[in-house]
Amino acid sequence: MTTTPPNAATERVIKKYPNRRLYDTSTSAYITLDEVKQLVLQRENVLVKDAKTGEDLTRSILLQIILEEEAAGIPMFSEAALANIIRFYGHAMQGHMGSYIEKNLQMFTDFQTKLAEQTGNTDAWAKMMQMPQAMLPAGYAEQIQKMQEQMRQQTEQMMGMFGLKR
Structure with a gap:
């Protein structure tokens, strides 16, 4: 069971489908993980939800972005x-x-x-x-x-x- 945060109206809702595709409901288009990263860099409030269950997946997506960043270049964390x-x-x-x-x-x-x-x-x-x-x-x-x-x-x-x- 998920609860809707009080500022949900200002959040950019991204739906994650079983095939791992991410769908931006505000632009009605599929986006990549890198595009989610760009939204975060632009200080957009992003909410990633499982398309089927509605479960909040935001933390796992943000952790995935961090993991990719850590593996891609100069790591932030020793x-x-x-x-x-x-x-x-x-x-x-x-x-x-x-x-x-x-x-x-x-x-x-x-x-x-x-x-x-x-x-x-x-x-x-x-x-x-x-x-x-x-x-x-x-x-x-x-x-x-x-x-x-x-x-x-x-x-x-x-x-x-x-x-x-x-």
């Missing part, structure tokens, strides 16, 4: 990071880990957005990461260090709650 993520499944911290990662990704995204707004350049982040720290615009090196320190402290606090130490 083997050690993936192993650590796997270790949290079934662990007492499993319920907290997802929200922790989500909050830190949101903080990182907010910083990127702020940087783009301040510089008027959406590619500023990539250029900034290539600069030596001494050449960064005033305050940015400190903001990056502050963000890293917040993430470190949050991680230590969360691990401390469960009696784990670094």
Whole structure:
């Protein structure tokens, strides 16, 4: 049994058929996994449903996109990071880990957005990461260090709650 999210009217509904084809109900056309990825990159709210059962398949499709991205080029996750993520499944911290990662990704995204707004350049982040720290615009090196320190402290606090130490 699936429940319809409250913002379903703003979601792009994609139906997945048994032959693994994806059908975009808003354009009445079949689309590829790469096109679903493009929708996500364009910040479209995507809901993938099994065409027969109505089951929500969005997470599995997003995970499939991540898997293809990881296999295609320079991976975002190291083997050690993936192993650590796997270790949290079934662990007492499993319920907290997802929200922790989500909050830190949101903080990182907010910083990127702020940087783009301040510089008027959406590619500023990539250029900034290539600069030596001494050449960064005033305050940015400190903001990056502050963000890293917040993430470190949050991680230590969360691990401390469960009696784990670094």
